[in-house]
Structure formats: structure tokens, C-alpha cells
Amino acid sequence: MTKAFDTIVIGSGIGGLTTALCHAQAGDKVLVLEQHTVPGGWCHSFTLDGYRFNTGVHYIGELEDGARVRSYLEGLGLGADLKFCQLNKQGYEHILFKEQRYDLPNGKDELYAYLVKHFPQEKKGIEQFLNKTEKIAKEIGSILDMEKLSDLLKMPVIAPSMIRWGFSSYDSLVRHYIKDKQLIGLLSAQAGDYAVPPKKAAAPMHVGIFQHYMNGAYYPVGGGLKIPKAYLRALKKYNAEIRLATKVDAILTEGKGKSRQVTGVRITGGEEIKCNKIISNTDPHQTFTHLLDKKSLSKRLQKRLHKTKYSLSCLGLFMAVDLDLKAKGFDSGNYWLFDSNDMNETFRQCSEEELLDKDDFPFFYLTITTLKDPSKKNKNLHAIEAFTYVPFKPFEKWSGSGPEDRSADYMDFKQQLTDKFISNIEKLIPDIRGSIRFSELSTPLTNIFYLNSTKGSIFSTEKNMFQTGVFMFKPKTEIKNLYLCGASTLHGIFGALVSALFTSKISLKKPMKQLLDFKDKEIKIFNSEEMASWPEEFHTLIKGNWGENFSGISTPASELKQLFSGNDAIENNKIIIPSYEAEVE
Numbered sequence: 001m002t003k004a005f006d007t008i009v010i011g012s013g014i015g016g017l018t019t020a021l022c023h024a025q026a027g028d029k030v031l032v033l034e035q036h037t038v039p040g041g042w043c044h045s046f047t048l049d050g051y052r053f054n055t056g057v058h059y060i061g062e063l064e065d066g067a068r069v070r071s072y073l074e075g076l077g078l079g080a081d082l083k084f085c086q087l088n089k090q091g092y093e094h095i096l097f098k099e100q101r102y103d104l105p106n107g108k109d110e111l112y113a114y115l116v117k118h119f120p121q122e123k124k125g126i127e128q129f130l131n132k133t134e135k136i137a138k139e140i141g142s143i144l145d146m147e148k149l150s151d152l153l154k155m156p157v158i159a160p161s162m163i164r165w166g167f168s169s170y171d172s173l174v175r176h177y178i179k180d181k182q183l184i185g186l187l188s189a190q191a192g193d194y195a196v197p198p199k200k201a202a203a204p205m206h207v208g209i210f211q212h213y214m215n216g217a218y219y220p221v222g223g224g225l226k227i228p229k230a231y232l233r234a235l236k237k238y239n240a241e242i243r244l245a246t247k248v249d250a251i252l253t254e255g256k257g258k259s260r261q262v263t264g265v266r267i268t269g270g271e272e273i274k275c276n277k278i279i280s281n282t283d284p285h286q287t288f289t290h291l292l293d294k295k296s297l298s299k300r301l302q303k304r305l306h307k308t309k310y311s312l313s314c315l316g317l318f319m320a321v322d323l324d325l326k327a328k329g330f331d332s333g334n335y336w337l338f339d340s341n342d343m344n345e346t347f348r349q350c351s352e353e354e355l356l357d358k359d360d361f362p363f364f365y366l367t368i369t370t371l372k373d374p375s376k377k378n379k380n381l382h383a384i385e386a387f388t389y390v391p392f393k394p395f396e397k398w399s400g401s402g403p404e405d406r407s408a409d410y411m412d413f414k415q416q417l418t419d420k421f422i423s424n425i426e427k428l429i430p431d432i433r434g435s436i437r438f439s440e441l442s443t444p445l446t447n448i449f450y451l452n453s454t455k456g457s458i459f460s461t462e463k464n465m466f467q468t469g470v471f472m473f474k475p476k477t478e479i480k481n482l483y484l485c486g487a488s489t490l491h492g493i494f495g496a497l498v499s500a501l502f503t504s505k506i507s508l509k510k511p512m513k514q515l516l517d518f519k520d521k522e523i524k525i526f527n528s529e530e531m532a533s534w535p536e537e538f539h540t541l542i543k544g545n546w547g548e549n550f551s552g553i554s555t556p557a558s559e560l561k562q563l564f565s566g567n568d569a570i571e572n573n574k575i576i577i578p579s580y581e582a583e584v585e
Contacts, residue, residue, distance in 0.1 A: 004274040005031045005241075007507075008265055009281060010248050010291070011452075013041025014493055015486030016281030017231035018500035019507075021076055022515050023279075024238035026508050031275070032235070032242040033267065036450055039242060040228035041281070041486075043493065049438045051383050052376055053318045055451070056458075057224030058367050058385070059087060059334060060493055061212035063525065068141065069494055070523055072501065075516025078523075081230035083221040085373050085528040088333040092217035095189045096337045096428070102186055103333070106216050108134065119183045129177040129187070136161045137211035140204060144498065145512075162204060169465060170206035171199035171344065185341030192336055192365055194463045194491055195312045195389045197344040202465045205491060212494060219332070219372040221526065251278060251291040253479060261480035265291075277481040279503060283461065283488045284308060284473050285454040298478055309467065312350055312389040313444035313456035317421045320381040320438040323431070325368055330429075332528035335366040337428055350389040356417065361424050364388040374531050381437055386425060392455040395444045403449060414441050460487040475503035483507055 006028035009020040016032060017039070024030045038044050042056030062069035063084055073082060091103030105114055108130055115126045139159035155163060165173055170188070178184050188198045193209050220226045235242065250266040264274040280287040288297060288305055297305075339362050340346055349355060349362040366386040370377040377383075398410045418441045422433055444456025453460065461467050472490065475483050485503040486496045505512055526534050 004264075004276075005029045006275065007031070007277050007279065008033060008273065008275040009279045010251075010265070010287075011035075011041060011281030011486065012039040012228065012242065013281050013486055013496060014043050014227060014231075015496035015500040015503075016041070016279070017228060017235070018076065018497055019279050019281070019483075019485050019504045020240055020242075021231060021234055021238070022501070022504035023508065024235055024240040025077075025515075025518055026504075026510065030235070030238075030240040031273065032240065033246045033248050033265070034242065034244050035247040035452055037245045038225075039232060039244065040225060041451060043224045043227045045223045045225035048318060048440055049320070051318075051320045051378055051381070051438060052223050052225075052369075053383060053385055054224040054369065055316075057220060057227065057493065058365075059092070059213070059217040059219055059372075060084070061214070061217055062494070063218045063523065064216050067215070068144075069497070072497055072516060074519045074521075074523060077234055077518035077520055078230045079519065080521040081233055082226065083524045083526065084218040085221055085332070085526050087217045087219060087372060088331045088529050089216070091331065091333045092213060093190070094333050094335045095186055096335065097182065097185065097341045098339070100182070106214065108214060111214070115183070115186075119180055122178055122180050122183055125177040125179065126183075129174065132161065132165075132173075132177065133207045133210055134214075136165060136204060136207045137214075140208055165203040165207075166469065167465070168203045169199050170201045170203045171197075173203040173207070174198070182341050185338070185343055188343040189336055189338065191343050191347060192363065194459055195347060195350065196463055197347045199344050200464045202463075202468045205463055205468050209492070217334075218525070219369070219528065221373055221375065223369065223373065223376060248291060251280075251287075251482065253292070253296075253482075258478075259480075260296075260478075262482050277483065277507060279483045279485055279507065281486045281500075282452060283310070283454050283457070283486075284484070285310070286452060287484065292479075301478055309462040309464065310454050310457040311459035311462045312347075313392050313395075313447060313453075314387050314389050314442075314458045315417060315421060316442040316446070317384075317386045317418065317425075318440050318442070319384045319386075319432075319436050320378070321384055321432060321435045322381055322437050323429070323435045325382050325429075326371060328429075330368055330371060332368070332372045335428060336363065337366070337424075338363045347389070351391050353391055353393050355390060356394050359420070359423075361388040361421070364421070364424055366425065366428060372528050374528070374534075386421065388421070388424075389458070390444065392444045392457075395456065398445060399448065401445075406445075414443065417441060417443070459491065463491050475499070475506050 007023045007030045009016045009032045012032050012034040020030050020032045045052055045054050060069060089106045092106060093104040095102045105111055112126060112130055116123050139162045142158045174184055174187050178187065190209050191198050191201060194201065198206065247268045248265050249268055251262060252264045252266060252272065253260050254263050255261055262278045264272055266272045284305060288294065294302060338346055339360060346362045364386055366384060368382055368384050370382045398407065418439060425432055447453045447456040447458065473484055473488055475485060475489065477484060483503050485500045490496065490499040501512060501515055504515055
């Protein structure tokens with residue numbers, strides 16, 4: 001074996017990077033192994049034909065002063081390298097049911113007033129629903145803050161609403177307070193953030209998402225890649241190593257039964273690397289059936305793995321368009337277009353194999369990233385990312401091929417899906433087809449190749465009632481010193497971050513407070529809808545990208561360097577971020 005490490009982390013998603021940083025800050029000699037050529041997992045960005053796109057970072061909540069995500073990121077010492085734009089406060093979510101559009105504003109009082117205006121007959125139910133979901137979210141926070149197992153005995157006192165609704169579906173919760181079908185659909189639309197019908201989703205999970213964005217939704221300045229980039233700078237400070245394009249073929253162990261423990265990993269090419277502990281940021285199927293001998297696992301774990309379901313996959317359409325979208329009334333908010341207000345039926349249809357034979361998708365999500373982060377507009381064109389959910393089965397016959405040897409029938413199928421997707425988007429942006437200057441479609445096979453996701457799943461394990469909460473995969477596994485973290489244990493970017501902190505807390509035997517004791521600077525927040533209020537250092541950059549439509553001032557490159565620390569290069573007063581070129585299959 002080659003030189004030994006204290007901790008090896010498999011995968012560099014936000015879960016893997018967070019737990020790597022926690023262990024490095026605790027003094028461990030840490031190695032991160034990433035099979036892709038760029039770090040970040042679902043947080044990474046890629047460049048196609050000169051345009052920057054994101055894989056999974058589209059909005060993040062709880063970044064206002066004192067909020068949980070902000071305190072975590074700053075507590076890890078990442079504040080100096082992270083900046084975020086706050087999305088449209090009057091409509092961070094735009095929900096469209098055919099001809100009817102709703103704009104969800106930030107703030108409980110603002111949302112209450114908006115909903116009552118549109119659904120006056122539901123005034124009492126709206127008030128009760130907002131109060132109850134706020135209470136559940138606060139109780140979830142109290143549970144996250146528990147340091148000892150004995151604290152669970154206090155649950156009846158500190159989390160009575162969680163006891164009442166913890167094992168119920170979100171659908172049953174919202175219908176308990178609301179009767180109007182349109183309003184039920186509106187309050188359930190964020191099921192699009194986890195791709196499960198609300199009647200199958202645990203109430204606390206959906207409530208957590210709903211409340212996560214209540215006081216603000218944010219997008220990283222510079223795109224999703226800025227998040228892993230901040231982690232890499234911090235990891236470098238603590239002498240951690242990261243190897244890209246390095247695939248782990250096996251987790252090595254010794255002993256049997258309860259005495260079995262990890263000893264290291266074997267990577268492609270045969271090199272073996274010794275370590276004391278391993279933290280897997282890949283999903284349970286990859287960890288236990290690809291990196292370990294499945295037959296060596298306990299029958300209980302084998303049975304659980306057999307029953308584990310994975311989330312739907314997705315189609316992602318990435319475009320650069322020559323349209324003045326702001327003049328057409330579009331803004332930094334997210335756009336969700338649904339054919340029906342029945343979310344249970346919508347996401348059931350997304351799982352049907354016949355879905356791709358139909359003319360319309362039951363829904364799609366669209367974001368204009370150059371309106372979220374105006375500094376990223378390129379060639380005066382807007383970057384658009386659109387997604388819809390699809391099952392893996394129709395793509396399975398091509399899963400044995402790679403990006404370089406896709407068959408002609410697969411490429412024809414991709415083109416058909418691209419045309420169909422654009423036709424769907426024309427419902428929202430009627431003149432988009434003739435204005436597209438670049439487009440590329442990702443499929444479930446893209447997710448498998450670049451993200452090593454089982455069946456191309458977009459959210460790792462399916463987040464149904466029986467695979468979340470107390471039923472989720474736990475950080476500690478049956479093999480000594482092998483741990484799990486990431487989206488297979490908790491959901492989304494926030495969930496993966498929290499999961500990594502809990503895994504680190506258990507692995508290092510340290511309280512959360514010690515893990516988050518590295519704050520140096522605060523995260524900076526700008527407003528996507530008010531470019532003129534951005535720091536002067538941005539004005540030249542924005543003007544260069546937008547042309548004379550933005551009234552800015554000239555700023556010397558030396559001042560830009562102060563704003564963008566690290567290895568970013570400055571050329572002709574423009575920030576040149578190192579470009580991660582990656583072709584989408």
C-alpha cells in the first residue's frame with residue numbers, strides 16, 4: 001500500500017467536502033477521491049461552448065443573518081470565499097398552472113397576505129397552516145441541535161408537532177388545513193424539489209423545504225462551482241489532498257462480523273491506499289454493492305439494499321438565448337410550469353415509462369441563471385437551465401456505453417427529446433426557439449457517467465416516507481470506521497451539509513459547536529434584482545457582459561482582485577474563472 005491517511009473521503013459533493021474539511025480541521029490527514037475531473041458532485045458547474053451552466057445548485061435558503069445554513073458555512077470558515085445573490089423577494093417561486101400564475105414572496109406575513117388575497121375563503125386555514133409549518137420547522141431545528149441521545153427523551157416537550165406529523169404524509173398535512181384544490185396544489189408545488197408525490201412524502205421533509213426558503217432564496221455569485229471552490233481553498237489551508245479523475249474500485253476491510261473494519265481503498269489501476277476510516281459520499285448502492293462484496297454484508301443490510309428505491313432521473317436542457325428576457329418580464333425567480341394542480345398525479349406521471357412518448361411533460365422547472373447572477377452573462381446572451389423528471393428505464397438499453405460511443409439511435413432520441421422540451425418551454429417563452437444560439441440536453445446517462453448516480457437518480461435515494469427521517473441510512477455503518485454522508489441520508493444541499501456535520505460529529509466524537517468554530521469572515525449577500533446596489537467592483541464586469549444596458553463605473557483590476565481572492569485571473573478588468581470544460585453526453 002502507498003502512504004497512509006487518517007481519513008479517506010469517497011466523493012466530493014458538498015457532503016464529502018464538508019466532512020473532509022471537518023476532519024482536516026480536527027487534525028486528520030485527509031484524502032478526497034473524486035471519480036470526475038472536477039470537484040463538487042451536484043454542486044459543480046461546467047462550461048459548454050463558452051457558457052457556464054450548473055448541475056444542481058439553483059437556489060439555497062437560510063442565508064439571511066443568523067440563519068442556519070449561513071451559520072454552518074461561516075462556522076466552517078468559508079465566509080470569505082462565498083457570495084450570494086438574493087432572488088426576487090416578491091416572487092422567488094413562480095408557479096404556473098396553465099393560464100394561472102402565482103408568485104410566492106419571501107416572509108411569512110407577506111406570503112400570508114398574498115395567499116389570502118388569492119384564496120380569501122381559506123383565510124383561517126392559511127393562517128393555521130403557516131403557523132403549524134413554522135412550528136414544525138422550529139422543532140426540526142431543535143432536534144438538529146440535540147447533542148446527546150438522551151435528549152430524545154425530551155421530544156414530547158420540545159417537538160410535539162413532530163410527534164403528531166412526523167410519520168404522516170405532507171399531503172395529509174396540507175389537506176388537514178386547506179380544502180381548495182388549487183391552493184393545495186400551490187402549497188405542494190415544491191414537491192418538485194424532491195420528485196415524489198406529496199402523498200408519499202414525509203410531512204417534515206416537505207415542511208423543511210417550504211420553510212427553508214421562507215425568508216429568502218439565494219444563488220451563489222459565480223455559479224455553483226464557487227461552493228466547491230471555497231471548500232478546496234479551505235482544505236488546502238489544512239493540508240488535505242484531493243485527487244480528481246480517481247475512481248475507487250474497492251473498499252478494503254479485514255476481520256469478520258462485528259470485528260470487520262476498513263483498512264483502505266483500491267483505486268483504478270490497482271494502487272491501494274491505507275487509512276483508518278472511510279467516509280462515503282456516494283449512494284448506498286455504490287458503497288455497499290460496488291465497492292464491497294455484497295455477500296459479505298449482513299442479511300439485514302442486504303435485504304434493506306434490495307428494498308431501497310432511488311429517485312427519478314431527469315432531463316436537463318442547457319441553453320444560451322438571444323432574447324431580452326428582463327424586458328419580457330422575467331426575473332431571478334424560479335419558474336415551475338405544471339399541466340395540472342394535482343401534484344400527486346403530476347409526479348406519478350413522471351415515473352411512467354410511456355411519459356417520453358407523449359407530446360407534453362407534466363411539468364418542467366426553468367431558471368435563468370444570468371438574471372440570478374447578472375455578472376455571468378456572456379456575449380450578451382442569457383443562460384437558461386430547464387429540468388423535468390423522467391424514469392431511467394427508457395434509457396437503460398444504452399447504459400453500457402460512454403459519451404464517446406453513443407449509438408446513432410440514442411443521439412436521435414436525444415434530439416427528439418430536445419425538440420419536445422423546447423416545445424414545452426414555448427408555453428412559457430413563445431419566441432424562444434428561433435433565439436437559441438446554443439443548446440445541449442443531459443439525460444439519465446449523463447448523471448451516471450459524471451456523477452456516478454445509481455440509475456441516473458437526481459436525488460439519490462427516493463425521499464418517500466419510509467426512506468427519510470428515522471428510516472434513512474444512518475451515518476454509522478455495520479463496518480467499523482466506515483461512514484456515510486450526503487444526499488442518501490438527508491435531502492438536498494442543506495441536507496447533505498447537515499448529514500456531513502452529523503457524520504463528522506460521530507466520527508470525530510466532537511460536539512457540533514467545535515466543528516463550527518472556524519468563522520473568520522461573513523458571507524456577502526447582494527440583490528439579484530438591484531444590480532446598481534452591487535459593489536462598485538462588479539460594475540465593470542457587469543457592463544462588459546451586458547453592454548450599455550447597465551450603467552456602471554470603471555474599476556481597476558487591482559480592486560477586482562481584492563473582491564475575488566484566490567487563483568482567479570484578471571484580464572482586461574474581467575474576472576476569468578478557471579474553466580472546467582465538460583461535454584454533456
